[in-house]
Amino acid sequence: MDDVLLRATDIVKNFTIRSAKIGGRVSVPAVAGVSLEVRRGETLGIVGESGCGKSTLARCLVQLMAATSGSVEFNGTTLTGLSRRKLRPFRREMQLVFQDPYASLNPRRRVGDIVAEPLRINRYGDAKKIAARVVEMFEIVGLDPASVNRYPHEFSGGQRQRIGIARALALNPSLVVADEPVSALDVSVQAQVLNLMADLQERLNLTYLFIAHDLGVVRHVSDRVGVMYLGELVELADAETLYNFPLHPYTEALLSVAPELDDGRQQLRERIVLTGDVPDPFHRPSGCPFRPRCPVATEKCAAQKPVLVEISPGRSVACHYPRNLDATPASD
């Protein structure tokens, strides 16, 4: 029980859209009832295409955004509904790494100040202690501590992302939420940052919630993976099982179309190219959200909405007709 660091129950986040076309305000769900647990020391990956609600979910989990309904529990304490002041000690425990290392660093501040800011806000210590911590952080993420007085534009994309990571880790958080941390980087630099994040996790005992659209990246970093579609979690399982034996038809299709290097080492999957686009949350289909694009959908899928159920230990899926049920994951 104790190994759950963060527990989210039935998170819903609605955004209000005002439009003359529809004559007034309409509430559109970006996250439509997601429940999940992040275990201490693990990396939980969340994949999904743009607009599936993965970033909104992350923001609700760390209380950057108030969820419309649902509750978030961190280390046994319910965070939802707490006052800003009471939330503050929890904020230092949950830090974020953002996607765009160009937009997430203030161009007018020296990088040393950027990393020092969370320390100052949280009264880490006197100026000397803070400066020492900044130097330590620069060393930890592989940057030259002599560069603390430079400005963000003097750094490359990969180095900026290291600065973002240094800032996130300065307060020694237990949970790091990384929202597309490597998608703006070139592959060779992306690999450096991913390896760095893996090293830091081991060294500093971190728990990661890793959000990305790149299936290869998510597989590489995650212990468990959740797949989101149209604001809902449609499948959740440990990474190896999910990638080898996807249960949800959406997961199966998604994995089959990820461009993969044909280096002759493994059999490539048969491609399942879905038709149509992700429906906009404004026009949610009845029943299962994936139904209109699903190759195996029936009338039941329109009439009755499948809920996320654990069909075998550690494997959950929201589908009336899960795939690969007979395939048993190898025990190694």
Place this chain on the structure above:
Amino acid sequence: MPDSTTPANYLLEVEDLKVSFATRGGVIKAVDGLSMKVGYKEVVGIVGESGSGKSVSMYSLIGLLREPNVTITGSVRFEGREILGVPDRELRSLRGREIAMVFQDPMTALTPVYTVGWQIAEQIRTHTDLDKHQARERAIELLTEVGIPDPSRRINQFPHEFSGGMRQRVVIAMALSCNPKLLIADEPTTALDVTTQAQILELMKKLQATYDSSIVLITHDMGVISEMADRVVVMYAGRPVEIGDRREVIRTPRHPYTWGLIGAVPRVETKRSRLVTIPGNPVSPLNIPAGCAFAPRCAHRFDKCDERPPLQGEGHLDACWLTSEQKVELRARTEQETLS
């Protein structure tokens, strides 16, 4: 792939193309000696990281770089005819009709103030004798062909009423409107989601087969190359470092940079314990080393690397001073280290 070397066997021949920009900080050599050939009905992928010169090289050869600070030298032959340095008036009949282009971001490739149908018809009327009505009919045909449902209604809509994938389909329809011999696609799926990317790649393959076009596909994604290209050109710091058949380059890459590029990609099918990284950052185009441009980041460099290696080999070419035996051995060793 055509095996004869007579010029007429290639649709496009680029020889020693150099593109440089004069800037206040100095001369930037964006493309530094690119030689490559594109055969008829062939898909050639150009892969490299940002700033490797892959887009600039293609823009320069169709005359899209015309700023006064740009210097372009070398030779580009399209169907045997030199097209580098010809007056823009002559190039204009080529561009759009014989050579078409698909850009990365479909929203900026389309103007937001005209309907999609107007934009496609404009292109058709510029290059053919069709009248307004016929051009519109042809535009509807094209939209049908690229898989846009309900084209006779959609044709009167504006770009913002289309999703990203649908917009890219419109751009492809425009590019194909004059049945071009060469299609240059610059990161055509980078802005799209995986399932949409799959649809667009599938569409491009289908259309390539029907129209018999050649495609130059510019991408940073080795996975896309693996799915689409017949041949691959790997670029680094404006120079081609490896050129060869897609399978050969992916299965038996010869240049240490290509090893890094392939090893750095996290895979969907296999889990590696650790990704291969290329240490350091891409070189600044302002001071590219005199010798091998990759040498400062290469784990296998030696004295010889101070001298620029020529692109050599038969069929499968690479620019590296290591001997073939060394390459095989070193590659096998780096592979061993990272497989779990």
